[in-house]
Amino acid sequence: MTSVLVRERPGFVWAAPAAVFFGLFGIVPIVVVVYLSFTSWNGLGTPEWVGTQNWSALFDDGDFPSAARTTLYLTVGSWLVQTPLALLIGVWAAGHQRFRAVMSTIFFLPLLLSTAAIALVFVSLLDPNFGLAAIWGKYIGVPDGNFLGDPSRALPAVVFVVAWQFIPFHTLLYQAAARQIPGMLYEAAELDGAGRVRQFFSITLPQLRNTIVASSVMMLVGSVTAFESVLLLTNGGPGNDTKVLPLHMYQQGFIAFDMGYASVLAVLLVIVGTVLSVVVVRSTGYHRMTSDREGL
């Protein structure tokens, strides 16, 4: 009797704690937000059912196309900046060089700081008169230190700060993954006369494929929903040049108190985030979870 129970696969009870948690803080809020997106509610009183009015307002929202575009730029920009750097530092940190441990520890420091703290520090560093921007700006062609306030430089500045914050995390992923690559592959390659560059492209990169996918999904979804950094660095300014969708949602909801329309934007973000991660995972074959060490 007991032996049968023991052999049975874990039942749904095993999943209950996580499922309850996920349901409470994941599913329920999403359901409520979908409901709110069909109501008019300013946070006061009772939400009033208005049908699809909020959804059709999407087409009249002059800020929406630019916010969507800015989100796209931020996402693509973050991926392009963070992936190569995190990959290179991670692979380097997996090696056995001198001072590697010390240097890695320093690289990982931003991991310990909160997003708000990082953003506020950079607001001061990028102050055009009294920050580092005032001193170093002239060496990179910006003598007046005008980064966060310049329409064409504000978004790159945000991408930079976000990268500074998140590269260490992705570096950690790559470091762990690179350590898993069996040394014999490199030994064999060396016997075949492959140089270090060749080894990197023919062994390291293919072996890290699944890590690249995992890290990219996190980066892409993280950038689509990036909010605090933008809020604290530029608050969407100058004008609305760095206003990303999550910030637009926040402003509609908690500055303009148009909870109905903010919910529409929230639902869109849920959809975009989900679709994005599914597409990345599917298109890379990651969901099949093929072994890193196939053929060994």
Place this chain on the structure above:
Amino acid sequence: MRRRALFSRTAIALGTAAVLALTGCGSSGPGSTPGKLQVWSLQDAGLNPVVKASVDRFSKDGDTKATLSTYINDAYKQKIQVAMGSPNAPDVFYNWGGGNLDQFVKAGQVESLDAALAKKPEVKDAFLPSVLETANLDGKQYGLPMTGTQPVIFFYNKAVFAAAGAQPPTTYDDLLKLVDLFKSKKVTPIALPGSQGWTELMYAEYFLDRIGGPEKWEAIAKSGGAAWQDPAVVQALQYCQDLAKKGAFGTNFASINYDNAGAGKLLATGKSAMFLMGTWEYPTQLTNNPAFAKKDLGWFQFPSLPGGKGEPGNLVGNPSNYFSVNASSKNKEAAVDYVVDTVSSDAYIDDLIKSGAVPATKNAESKLAGKPNAEFNGDVFKMVSTAPSFAQSWDQAVAPDIAKRLLDNLQKLFLQKITPKAFVDDMAQAK
């Protein structure tokens, strides 16, 4: 197959969770309860002890015990918005008057103080009328001033002015000449923390007042829409844009932040000559740059515009903040008593002055004399008490969504990215 089965079990678990969550809703937290007066205010190091003392006095003298809760600025606006109309709402709440208070009034959530004020005419009489006006909506008084009055004025660096041989300007032409003068001395004429739109708003407010008089703004605040497209508004915005184009604010103003004191430091270090800001900048300078504030910090009113309709004495800024009573309070009588009896009492006014504020009461002038910063506070009081009109900051006077749109457009205007015409057309469309 296994996956399917697993999925359906997960779905059941999730469904259970959802039901649990829904049944969990509906419990009420602490709010307006009989016999316990809840007072909500903004977190402010200067103001809180003043309000706390008044709450304690009220609790000691009467049967109703009052408690004070304070919240930081942005969080407070969200919290009060959500709480009003719910069982968690306070009995007495801090607000900004104008459009901020009006949305609660329109929702029927604010108690008029008229009946209580009619019994005690001396209370209403104690305040400066221009300041009471902001909490007077549709002819009824919904709040009483409970903080110091804070007009927007120009601050200037006396040392920089002396080095350039300059005098504080009295007309706008004088100001424009000063801009050229300081530019030639390699000093940024005016510090502007343009990464925050509300600092640019102050120029639009003053230009519109000086060009068209306070009626122009009153029309917009009342009805919005086409009132934005008044030629005076377009002209005022053009003045803003021209001033920015002239280089009055330097090239990097859009990166300057007020909250990290970047603009105040520009003035204190002499990199800028002038700074248009609310009078709260004075205590800030005293804290951040004490040596400069005591020796070289000067101030003057926004210059007049000859030929314009607005009087030179008109002010814009924060007339005051207000205490109002929640209409569904379970301690309505006590709440009204607290507001009406407290905010004009000698003890409260004295405490306000001790905190460095300039009360909006007629008797403040004599009380201010001999107190710390008497020169500055006395000047501010003189400006406020003689002002023909004291307009509330536009972003507080209109509904929050309009205010947001306004501040976004201002940033674009100062960066020459939209024309004044496009600006007013966009604002006219806002509902």
